Amino acid sequence: MSEPTLLAGLDIGGSKVLAVAVDVSAPDGRPRVVESTRLATGLGPEGVVDTAARALGALTAGLSAGAPHEVFSGVGIGIPGLVDARRGKITHAVNLGVGPGGLALADRLGRRLDLPVVVENDVNAAALGAASHLRLGRIDMAYLSIGTGIAAGIVLDGRLRRGPHGAAGEIGHIPIDPSGPVCGCGQHGCLEALASGSAIAARWTPRPGSELPAGQDLFAAAAHGDAAAKELRDEVAGYLADATRMLALTVDVDLIVLGGGVAEIGEPLRHAVAKALDRQAGSSPFLRGLDLSARLSVVPRDQPVAAIGAALLATEPPALATSDDTPATLDGALTEDLPA
Known part of the structure; x- marks a missing residue:
């Protein structure tokens, strides 16, 4: 079986989740969305984890592929609230029903799907997606x-x-x-x-x-x-x-x-x-x-930059998104510098 080549990006909001499958192998270096799906967001820690898992299942179904771990090399999630990117944990995501007790989203979803998962604040993810698209x-x-x-x-x-x-x-x-x-x-x-x-x-x-x-x-x-x-x-x-x-x-x-x-x-x-x-x-x-x-x-209206940026966070090496003093970088995805 060949190694998975796609990345999954989830933009989780208080009412809906947008999930995309992203191919970053294009010669021009620009990420390309090859499949997408939208689902209503389940609330509370259990609801968020379950919705994310269902969204990834819907992506693989749309690709007529196997289980998520057979299709994706990693999963990135952009989500509101206070995000500890190093630990993949969210707290105080009021619109999602996640309070101060928090949700160890990266660990729980990763174990459920047997995939590496990175979690980031949704605006930060969108910033990366916009920078990559441009x-x-x-x-x-x-x-x-x-x-x-x-x-x-x-x-x-x-x-x-x-x-x-x-x-x-x-x-x-x-x-x-x-x-x-x-x-x-x-x-x-x-x-x-x-x-x-x-x-x-x-x-x-x-x-x-x-x-x-x-x-x-x-x-x-x-x-x-x-x-x-x-x-x-x-x-x-x-x-x-x-x-x-x-x-x-x-x-x-x-x-x-x-x-x-x-x-x-x-x-x-x-x-x-x-x-x-x-x-x-x-x-x-x-x-x-x-x-x-x-x-x-x-930002271009037709570009789901938050979901794309989340997917890019799942690129290797994973440490890029896990340290406050080693910021996430897009060096691997942004290959065409513009003049200063």
Whole structure:
């Protein structure tokens, strides 16, 4: 029997799991999704483990192949909550029903499937997937995830930066308006409380008959001339410009990629944030010199970057994803560096 050549990547969220089978043997070095499946997420530690196992079984069934350990050389999982990547354990994943007692997901799923399993925070996994898709090589990048919450994944010199406490990129909990609404973290006026998908939904009700999420409906209404929508759109874009500026000024990345559920708005979101950055730079020669709006991009809508990034974490050697002082790297997957 030949050795398994595919990697499996799971993007586990509070309501659904996206699982992909990834081939990384293409000559151009770009990961290629060869099979995918979606399942509703079972809650609680048992539900999460069972859902992950069923998702991998569905992938192999879709490939008309054998058991997962006969098809995949490794499994990577991107998941919300506090993630101890070294031990493959998650805690405080409230939307998944996993509390402070935690879940040793890598160990439990690995023993169940007889496969090596790596677990990472979902935003970090998405950052790796975006860097790989864009073939950034060693270009520094921040992935700004705008979904239910706000957080960033940071890739420096081709390596994922977690920080010694796993809190690198948690900019959603930086207060920028002391008089703003209370954030879930207990502070007032955090970025997450002002510009996340949840914050938009709290302030914008989709128009009658619209089936779009609140963020997409807001931008659509603004494009059609709704004055209230334009005002809120520009306010949200201003907060996201603040987030972009924070990332650029703290880690001086070459590129900030907008991702997450709200980023499915696509180019109109990038344009609105870039316009806000240019407005902010209007009275500051310092900011104008940094040209922040030119560093802004948006993740392609058809790319499941979180699941792809999770799969790449399962590449050899496994130690790449198991140490806080040896960050995960994409050297093996990113083979085409862009010029600095």
